[in-house]
Amino acid sequence: MASPPLPSQIVGFNCKVMEEELQRLCLQGSHHEDNIRFLKSEIDALEVVCADLRTKLGKYHSSMAAVVNNDTSAQEAEQRTIQSILDQDKTVAAVICQLKVRHYERASKTPVMKDILGFVATLGKVNDDNLSRLLTEYLGMDNMLALVCKTYDGVKGLEKYDKDGIIDKSGGVYELGRLFGKFLDGRFTVFCLESSRPFSGEVDIDDPQRKLILHRPRFPGGESPPGFLGFAVNMIHLDREHLSCLTASGHGLRETLFYSLFSHLQVYKTRADIQHALPLINDGAVSLDGGILRPNGSFFLGDSKKLEVRFPVSLEVSGLPENITEMEEQVKLKSWEKERCLEDMRREEDLLKHVQELYSKQKKELMNYLTNAAVAQTQSVSPMIGSQATPGSNPFAAKPSLKR
Template sequence: MQDELQKLALKVNHHEENIRFLKSELNAVEDSCADLGIKIGNYYSSMAAIANNDTSVEEAEQRTIQSILKQDETAAGIICQLKIRHYQHASKLPLMKDVLGVVATLGKINNDNLSRVLSEYLGLDNMLGVVCKTYDGVEGLETYDKEGMVDKTSGIHGLGRTIGKFLDGRFTVFCLENIRPFSGDFMIDDPQRKLLLHKPRLPSGEFPPGFLGFAVNMIHLDQANLSCLTAGGHGLRETLFYSLFSQLQVYKTRAELRNAIPLINDGAVSLDGSILRPNGSFCLGNRASLGIQFPVTANLGVSNLPVTITELEEQVKHKNWEKERLLEDIKRQEDLLNQVKDLFSKKKEQFMAYITQPGMLQRASQASPTIPSPATPGSNPFGSRPPHLR
């Protein structure tokens, strides 16, 4: 009977392991379905925007650059002016060779509302932040005299003076090699090298209504910026943009965001302007216009998709079939597990009743070998001897 119990316990473990494996597979399929749903939504919204003569990528970039150039007494404004209006001179300067650009120009978004709310979330200082590859580039932007005061004749300050711009106040600089990169994995076969992040889930296992994705993965990088890597082999998404957004979630509406608050750890935004910061604070009131935002172009929603929308929809059908099959397998394994558990409980009760019977205890004591007492003469070679042997 004891052997039977051990075999049943092994069967319980076997079915539990099967269920854990199947649920992990189900999570992966549901993640794929969510990603495909986002892509299909982007496709249709992009096609609608293109039909309405939406701006091209080049026009969107120029719009952002012109907005930065208006900030002519900032480090970002000076760098943009040097790169665009004084390119030949600037390209020869060691200082400019390490500067990748300004945060607002390094990524693109295919939705105007998302671009506006993410720009507001980051704030003007971050959007105008200068991005350098190495710390040598950071040091080259500014030098100091013996008293520790900023030398206005060197670095970015000196370059600004050469074009009649005087930089005053502080400015933000990001150094890629000093940013701790995202330590996880990337989505398989994704040309944009998006980060593999765990999507929020309700207790039922479903995604919260209105969840669109993570902000860090909704930034589009062009080929030049995708190929920009640190000495450690890390790109802009897993360094700069992950440091700015972390796992910031994006929802369709304010109401859907608020319903998902228990599932939000690193803040969230919604397309209609709601902002929940990682520290738990809300940004209320009317939306502020920074005047600077990521370039917006609907063409991004189409350029990274398969040739036809039919292919995407077929993938969704296949994933839904996989999901149904996995749910059936999980149900079957759970039924088998319950049967084995019931049988195990019954066998355990029988075994406990058997070993606790009074007659069983008496027989067990009689069957046990008798150990002679050391105090009994003759039972111990070192004990007392009979009188005739003394």
């Protein structure tokens, strides 16, 4: 017949059972925490979608009120920008612009012109005058007047060099200047779409403007900074002809040119909003009241300069989906999905709290059990450890001698 387990074996077995229960509770708690994180990310994504839809709806309604019976507003804004470029006398931009606008037939036959897409100032529009002024001031006149070429071959065609590497001013863009009596001198900027490093993230293919999918800045608690309006690269409106302009690798103007110019530049309502969000700003920020923060941490202070060339300001709504009713239904649907996620998250938080309470209780029971077992073991062993005999006692239970 097997002997009964020793007290130490019983204690060890019970401890193992209780520890396994603690591990099970720990895993269960981790599962609930993972669910909460997932639901929180889903809620954040739904908030972004809803905010974007509401912004588009707001722009649609305000724009419709502003441009009723005024279909030429976009063309007029673009013409003003073109004229401001033509006014920049003795610049490469003015020469190229004059050739493209006033001598179209000659431009179409000139090899150097075939690869030139346009200028930074004419390739995008914005829907706010303040934003136009700020983004122009942020980029500077050299960038606003910069030529944009599709390929590197187009860039090479702008200048010719002699055998000593000296610029041959009888060829390339300098030859074009002489056609109009302009003797060009000095530096000028050219962007090459083919050579630029494109945005490495994803593009929203469902958006008519093919905006970049960028994550809104958020504080550790998950809330967005007050006054945040969006990213400058996504606030540039591209005409349909420019939306269809892609590099050989399939990247558009937003992913190449405008991302290289603005990167993750953030747009806020006020300077105070920028100050509040400083820990979340890595690639600079601008505010509609004139604040400019460069990516290197330097602030632009003082009054704004009068800018000769700016992005055209247009209230056109061609970039918005036509089915406004469908957009409004989408807002309702996404809001309902968000409420469901919030309910699921609250349920997961309650379950997590319950598991944490059980874990705490189980851990306390284990500690009490170990303490009581240790005390019991001490009490059972202590009488066996050479205790002194009291007078008249016989610790060895020996029978008293009957002899005298």
